[in-house]
Amino acid sequence: MREVRLSKRTSKKLDKLLHYLETAWSYKVKSDFIKKLNKAINQIARYPESAEKSAIVKGLHRMVVTKQTTFYYRFNANSVTIVTLFDTRMHPGKIKDQTRF
Secondary structure, eight states: EEEEEEOOOHHHHHHHHHHHIIIIIIHHHHHHHHHHHHHHHHHHHHGGGGGEEEEEOOOOOOESSSSSSSEEEEOOOEEEEEEEEETTSSSHHHHHHTTTT
């Protein structure tokens, strides 16, 4: 199983998203999202090639967490790095800006 790391951008976006879910919706909605996110992270830690390759950014894979949230990641033999968390309702062209290394 590979180690999963979050980029600084991903950490910031995740903090904002979790805060939004709890304040605008409820603790239960936030908790349900965390469960789905953990399930997706566990999947890519074990099977990083299981998610589809990104058609927009070469070298990244795309994992759908919920209908509204997707994350993009890259991996090597030892680790998986989640590069960005993306709201699927945004324009897909913005993904390139959010995944610059």
